[in-house]
Amino acid sequence: MLTTTLGLLIIALVLLIVFQIAKTNELVTALKGEQEVQNVQNRFHGAMFLGFLIVGMIAAVWSAFHYAPLYLPYPSSEHGAWIRSMFFWTLVATVPVFILTHIALFWFSFQYKRDGSRTAFYFPGSNKLELIWTAIPAVVMILLVYEGLRSWYKITGPAPQEAMVVEATAQQFFWTLRYGGNDNKIGNKSVKLIGGDNSLGLDWEDSANHDDFIADELHLKVGQPVLVKISAIDVLHSFYLPHFRVKMDAVPGIPTQFWFTPTKTTKQMREELNNPDFNYELACAELCGQAHFNMRKVVVVEDEADFNAWKAQQQALYVKLGLNNQTQPSSGGTGSADEQQRNTETEHTKTAKL
Amino acid sequence: MAILESGTEITQVHVQHDEHHEHEHHHEEGFISKYIFSQDHKMIARQFLITGVIWSFIGVLFSVIFRLQLAWPDESFPILETLLGKWAEGGKLAPNFYYALVTMHGTIMVFFVLTAGLSGTFSNLLIPLQIGARDMASPFLNMLSYWFFFLAGIIMLISLFISTGPADGGWTAYPPLSGLPQASPGSEFGMTLWLLSMAVFIVSSLLGGLNYITTILNMRTEGMTMMRMPLTIWAFFFTAVLGVLSFPVLLSGAILLLFDRHLGTSFYLSDIYIAGKPLTNAAGEILQGGSPILFQHLFWFLGHPEVYIVILPAMGMVSHVLATNSRKPIFGYSAMVMSILAITVLAFLVWAHHMFVSGMNPFIGSIFVLFTLLIAVPSAIKVFNWIGTIWRGNINFTPDTLFSIGFVSLFISGGLTGLYLGNSTLDIPLHDTYFVVAHFHIVMGLAAGFGLFVGVYHWFPKLFNGRQMNNTLGYIHFWITFIGSYCIFWPMHYLGMTGVPRRYFQFSNFETFDVYGDLNVFITLAAIMVFFAQFVFVINFVHSALYGKKMTSLNPLSSNSLEWTTPIEPGHGNWPGAIPKVYRGPYEYGRGGVDYVPQHLNDQQIWGEKGAPQEVAH
Numbered sequence: 020m021l022t023t024t025l026g027l028l029i030i031a032l033v034l035l036i037v038f039q040i041a042k043t044n045e046l047v048t049a050l051k052g053e054q055e056v057q058n059v060q061n062r063f064h065g066a067m068f069l070g071f072l073i074v075g076m077i078a079a080v081w082s083a084f085h086y087a088p089l090y091l092p093y094p095s096s097e098h099g100a101w102i103r104s105m106f107f108w109t110l111v112a113t114v115p116v117f118i119l120t121h122i123a124l125f126w127f128s129f130q131y132k133r134d135g136s137r138t139a140f141y142f143p144g145s146n147k148l149e150l151i152w153t154a155i156p157a158v159v160m161i162l163l164v165y166e167g168l169r170s171w172y173k174i175t176g177p178a179p180q181e182a183m184v185v186e187a188t189a190q191q192f193f194w195t196l197r198y199g200g201n202d203n204k205i206g207n208k209s210v211k212l213i214g215g216d217n218s219l220g221l222d223w224e225d226s227a228n229h230d231d232f233i234a235d236e237l238h239l240k241v242g243q244p245v246l247v248k249i250s251a252i253d254v255l256h257s258f259y260l261p262h263f264r265v266k267m268d269a270v271p272g273i274p275t276q277f278w279f280t281p282t283k284t285t286k287q288m289r290e291e292l293n294n295p296d297f298n299y300e301l302a303c304a305e306l307c308g309q310a311h312f313n314m315r316k317v318v319v320v321e322d323e324a325d326f327n328a329w330k331a332q333q334q335a336l337y338v339k340l341g342l343n344n345q346t347q348p349s350s351g352g353t354g355s356a357d358e359q360q361r362n363t364e365t366e367h368t369k370t371a372k373l
Numbered sequence: 374m375a376i377l378e379s380g381t382e383i384t385q386v387h388v389q390h391d392e393h394h395e396h397e398h399h400h401e402e403g404f405i406s407k408y409i410f411s412q413d414h415k416m417i418a419r420q421f422l423i424t425g426v427i428w429s430f431i432g433v434l435f436s437v438i439f440r441l442q443l444a445w446p447d448e449s450f451p452i453l454e455t456l457l458g459k460w461a462e463g464g465k466l467a468p469n470f471y472y473a474l475v476t477m478h479g480t481i482m483v484f485f486v487l488t489a490g491l492s493g494t495f496s497n498l499l500i501p502l503q504i505g506a507r508d509m510a511s512p513f514l515n516m517l518s519y520w521f522f523f524l525a526g527i528i529m530l531i532s533l534f535i536s537t538g539p540a541d542g543g544w545t546a547y548p549p550l551s552g553l554p555q556a557s558p559g560s561e562f563g564m565t566l567w568l569l570s571m572a573v574f575i576v577s578s579l580l581g582g583l584n585y586i587t588t589i590l591n592m593r594t595e596g597m598t599m600m601r602m603p604l605t606i607w608a609f610f611f612t613a614v615l616g617v618l619s620f621p622v623l624l625s626g627a628i629l630l631l632f633d634r635h636l637g638t639s640f641y642l643s644d645i646y647i648a649g650k651p652l653t654n655a656a657g658e659i660l661q662g663g664s665p666i667l668f669q670h671l672f673w674f675l676g677h678p679e680v681y682i683v684i685l686p687a688m689g690m691v692s693h694v695l696a697t698n699s700r701k702p703i704f705g706y707s708a709m710v711m712s713i714l715a716i717t718v719l720a721f722l723v724w725a726h727h728m729f730v731s732g733m734n735p736f737i738g739s740i741f742v743l744f745t746l747l748i749a750v751p752s753a754i755k756v757f758n759w760i761g762t763i764w765r766g767n768i769n770f771t772p773d774t775l776f777s778i779g780f781v782s783l784f785i786s787g788g789l790t791g792l793y794l795g796n797s798t799l800d801i802p803l804h805d806t807y808f809v810v811a812h813f814h815i816v817m818g819l820a821a822g823f824g825l826f827v828g829v830y831h832w833f834p835k836l837f838n839g840r841q842m843n844n845t846l847g848y849i850h851f852w853i854t855f856i857g858s859y860c861i862f863w864p865m866h867y868l869g870m871t872g873v874p875r876r877y878f879q880f881s882n883f884e885t886f887d888v889y890g891d892l893n894v895f896i897t898l899a900a901i902m903v904f905f906a907q908f909v910f911v912i913n914f915v916h917s918a919l920y921g922k923k924m925t926s927l928n929p930l931s932s933n934s935l936e937w938t939t940p941i942e943p944g945h946g947n948w949p950g951a952i953p954k955v956y957r958g959p960y961e962y963g964r965g966g967v968d969y970v971p972q973h974l975n976d977q978q979i980w981g982e983k984g985a986p987q988e989v990a991h
Binding site for chain 1 (some may be wrong): 423468469539547548639644645646651701703705707730732735742748750760761763767768770775785786792796802804806843844852871872877880883884912966974
């Protein structure tokens with residue numbers, strides 16, 4: 020408490036001193052003549068802008084390279100490389116503009132300060148120049164749009180047939196990862212069925228669910244496309260894999276998806292980065308409540324053998340819950356109409372929303 | 374002709390009104406009607422400004438508090454417990470209150486400071502003064518506009534003190550988080566107050582906007598054609614158009630959200646299981662069919678034009694000040710007008726670039742990529758024209774000029790990163806990271822904030838009865854703010870390159886994001902420094918308003934526009950005699966070798982018998 024008060028007191032004191040100096044300057048101005056004093060000021064600020072340009076540019080370049088080792092490493096997915104090249108071309112388009120406009124802005128500020136030695140040059144504009152600096156940005160923009168959309172359509176296009184299907188369901192404040200099992204199909208689910216052990220609301224009538232298993236970590240096979248079906252059951256979340264350049268919101272009531280192909284195993288990354296503790300991570304990127312910053316899952320990319328070994332250890336939820344030993348939960352004849360309706364309903368909502 | 378007539382009519386009414394006043398010169402205007410429920414646009418401008426400045430301190434203070442958390446997540450700050458009580462037990466910020474601070478910071482800065490404080494202040498002050506009108510078309514609606522804003526502020530202020538805390542779902546208030554009290558403490562009563570406050574604020578903004586448009590179209594003085602208006606007026610005009618056409622959409626979005634919260638509808642809610650049970654209506658049926666993405670469309674249909682609502686007035690004022698203080702015509706006046714028009718039109722066609730990865734159809738996204746990148750063209754034209762304006766000028770570096778140059782620099786830096794985020798492909802990794810935080814704070818927050826300072830330093834004598842601000846304090850204020858702001862937001866691009874997500878209470882849970890400890894400390898220190906530098910401004914502001922040096926001449930800056938033809942202490946009605954006529958555009962500095970070429974003098978008065986010199990074609 021004492022240090023805070025002291026700190027604030029010191030700041031107040033500094034402000035007071037600054038204020039007194041400023042008041043004195045006002046008096047000096049009155050004595051020396053206003054334009055005289057202003058000319059001195061103008062020279063000072065012109066030089067300051069030039070200094071800011073030089074120091075600022077050096078600082079910007081230095082810091083960009085200084086922190087470069089901390090940036091995300093080269094993308095670990097196929098489409099990540101396209102994004103990276105798009106980033107590169109956008110840099111090519113913007114960095115020169117950034118540098119040239121800033122040089123012009125600050126150099127002119129320095130060069131054309133009012134110090135009593137010049138008069139302004141009357142020049143109300145030039146249509147030719149306007150045309151040039153409208154046309155050039157327009158062409159550059161069209162090129163960027165073209166190049167960007169080419170990748171965008173590839174990234175958001177339909178997933179390849181052979182893609183492995185994984186479902187990510189978000190809720191406050193964790194992810195549940197479900198694999199399609201041997202049939203590579205995610206069975207139907209509904210929030211109406213959530214209860215007891217069935218935390219996702221899987222519909223056990225749908226036999227596609229019977230081999231689905233739930234995993235603690237997101238395991239992916241290197242080189243194999245994976246289609247992530249994303250959903251949320253309470254508020255918005257966002258499925259975010261920084262190393263793979265993957266991000267897609269999880270929206271209650273509206274299924275979303277994202278497909279990608281991992282290109283580097285966790286082991287390769289550990290060697291490349293020389294960091295034996297490295298892990299790919301899954302995070303949430305859409306504010307979802309007070310523990311938003313804590314929705315982590317580990318992502319493991321491995322080769323086929325490791326992946327298959329891991330998969331063999333996973334037990335289908337249906338089996339885990341012992342449902343395979345019971346008779347079908349459906350009560351036969353009367354229930355089937357009900358059941359059919361529910362199935363068509365889920366199908367219907369799905370197609371409508373996709 | 375009809376328009377002209379009605380304009381004259383209003384003027385005449387005012388003239389009579391003034392005569393009436395002059396007649397009873399010693400009749401004291403009551404304190405309440407002069408200072409509180411004033412209908413004088415200049416007083417209303419002052420009210421907007423002072424309220425905006427107070428809100429900006431609250432908003433910026435919040436950011437300093439949550440920056441403490443980001444820089445020193447393990448440290449405890451006893452002063453926070455003193456200030457915030459249960460929200461910072463043991464001197465450590467509670468996560469949900471961190472989010473409440475983030476939400477309130479955004480809401481306050483965007484709406485109360487940069488919309489009301491900036492556009493409200495200077496539209497009110499400058500529209501009648503620069504077009505030559507005695508007041509707004511409807512001074513009464515104008516007064517209501519301020520008091521609705523005031524009421525919105527009071528409601529928001531109350532929400533800070535309720536037991537469940539203020540809204541904490543982000544300034545964008547995306548449902549279902551904002552729609553379900555179960556989802557977050559701030560989504561309880563705090564969110565209701567937030568929505569009410571927004572609804573009242575929108576009323577304020579609409580009353581103001583309709584008034585600005587009407588005044589500019591109908592009440593220009595004789596000779597003030599549209600193409601002779603200062604660029605400030607063009608900017609305020611299009612700002613008002615943007616607001617009038619887009620704010621109602623946010624209002625509808627907010628009202629539907631209120632329905633979802635309190636009347637059991639499900640516009641935005643579907644298939645939700647929360648707090649241990651599915652979300653059902655009164656009949657026990659599960660809520661289905663709503664779309665959270667619908668709210669995002671409604672929100673951003675305002676939300677994106679909103680960023681132009683805050684930046685256009687700043688652009689207008691910067692153009693005006695750069696021309697005036699460089700003693701040169703603004704480079705390409707009609708190109709400047711056309712680019713504001715283009716920005717206004719395109720502003721309505723880019724909103725969904727906030728939603729590339731929201732689950733929206735990717736094809737729709739691609740259309741928004743096109744329009745988003747196209748809006749860079751008129752923005753680039755403006756930048757080139759500002760640089761063209763100072764080229765071979767005779768620049769006087771008063772604080773308003775410094776802030777104008779700073780504005781152009783920030784607008785370039787922040788604008789260029791928009792080309793990364795506006796490209797949907799690049800938005801995938803950058804969306805909702807610190808790259809976005811850096812981008813919009815530089816291009817919208819700081820640039821518009823600099824615009825506010827440009828306006829205050831330049832027009833201070835018109836705001837406070839001819840008193841001037843202290844330049845030395847202005848210089849100190851500028852350099853700390855300018856350098857400090859870059860120190861805060863430039864490094865955030867690097868965080869974005871590492872994919873560090875925004876709205877994280879702490880990063881220690883992720884190996885990937887927990888790599889910038891030192892940089893976060895640096896950013897926070899810079900933020901604290903900039904925060905305290907603003908006290909230099911406030912001291913200067915308050916002291917100058919009360920005791921500042923009085924102007925000794927009517928027009929110390931030799932500005933061409935009409936506001937400097939009013940008396941040093943203009944009364945209600947602005948000009949004691951007739952309103953001046955206008956003979957030319959506002960930026961003919963240096964034409965025919967004459968430095969000062971005001972709008973209100975005729976050619977003979979300026980260039981003598983020969984009249985206006987021939988325009989050289991370029």
